[in-house]
Amino acid sequence: MTVISIDPELCTNCEICVEICPMSIILPSKEGGTPYSPEDAATYCAKCGHCEVFCPEGAISTLFDSTYYQLQDDEFPSIPTSEIGKYMVMRRSIRSYKDESVDKSKIEAILDISRYAPSGMNKQPVQWTIVHDPEEVKKITGLSIDWMRDVVASEGEHPLKSLMPGLISTYEMGVDPICRGAPHLVIAHTPAENPTGYTDSIIALSWFELAAQAFEVGTCWAGFLAIAATSYKPLMDELELPQGHVVQYSMMFGYPEHRVNGIPGREPAIVTWK
Ligand SMILES: Cc1cc2nc3c(=O)[nH]c(=O)nc-3n(C[C@H](O)[C@H](O)[C@H](O)COP(=O)(O)O)c2cc1C
Structure with a gap:
């Protein structure tokens, strides 16, 4: 054909x-x-x-199903390099959120941009679970802490084990060290066997966080949750992913409580020219 x-x-x-x-x-x-x-x-x-x-x-x-859109000459974006650079480098991980929900339509608009992220062989394997209910986010935080309690109580080694008692006691004092009190979560998942699923998910989430900023939505990678969700059965069950899918990574998001007023220092790029 x-x-x-x-x-x-x-x-x-x-x-x-x-x-x-x-x-x-x-x-x-x-x-x-x-x-x-x-x-x-x-x-x-x-x-x-x-x-x-x-x-x-x-x-x-x-001839395949496609939604091709012809750009007119006056529609080509012309963002000055200084502006796009500033936009990207002013993105920050947000760890304090307003007690305010982001409308589903806004989240859909962010995902509508994120779905254009590159993927291996254009397979577009990334699917999204949006945890929109803040109470469900709290439940997921609780399950991540339960996972840590299990790891701490076990004999086994884990690279994050030494951090876990501190995180557990922070949680027990009423502070959320996993999802930082964010109202929502985005979880990128793919079929387990997809060879580029992890990389595609990281790229797609990177697009999500950059696009989110344009909608005044702040994000932060949820690393502890992502790790817990790959091995802790009660958490995996709670997420109810499609059969055969695995969590590739997760991110918390919501409206930032505080404004970012500047751009922090970062290491210079280490480059080898050949
Ligand atoms: C893979 C990955 C996992 C992360 N996990 C967490 C996390 O679990 N909790 C958290 O508060 N920040 C997490 N972060 C955010 C980093 O700490 C943050 O990106 C870094 O400190 C730089 O700050 P910036 O994002 O504002 O530039 C994670 C970032 C990445 C890339």
Whole structure:
């Protein structure tokens, strides 16, 4: 089955599509005419849509289900480099949240951006569980602490074991050291066997946190929770992921309680030029 259609009336045979197809399934015409995609292309097509978006003539349509959107000339964003840099470096982990819910429509808008994050072979394996109910977030914090209690009580080694008694006593004093009192959680999960599932999830969550900032939503990676959720059965059961899925990583989010007033120092980039 072929996966794209090329309009020979519009095609100028520039062969950009041939050049950029990541799976090399668009071939130059032997007679110097319109490129073509062989019949068995569907088996290999990554459905990345690059042929469609890079074609300068708008000659290519994908035949798979797609939501291609043609940008008009005045729609191309022109963010100055200084601004995009500032936007990215002013992102901070937020650990104090307002007691205010983020509307589901806003979360959907953030996810609608995040779904464009790159993924291995464009497989887009990342699925999301949004814990929107703050009471459920508290329950998940409690289960993460129960996991720590189990680890501390056990004979076994764990790289985070030495931190756990402190976190448990913080929790017992009424402070949430796991989800920091955030009202919501985002959990990225994929089928366990997906070879790029972890990397794809980290990239997608990175997009989530950068996009969230534009909606005045603050985030923080929830590392303890993510680790607990890969091994502690009661927590895994509570999350009710689809069959065969595993938690790849998690993030807390909500409206920040405090404004970020500056940009902290960071190590200089260590670069080797060759
Ligand atoms: C993989 C990962 C796990 C993290 N886990 C936690 C966590 O469990 N709790 C927390 O408060 N911060 C967590 N953080 C946030 C880091 O502490 C934070 O990114 C770092 O201190 C730098 O601060 P910044 O994000 O404001 O630049 C995590 C960050 C990453 C990347």
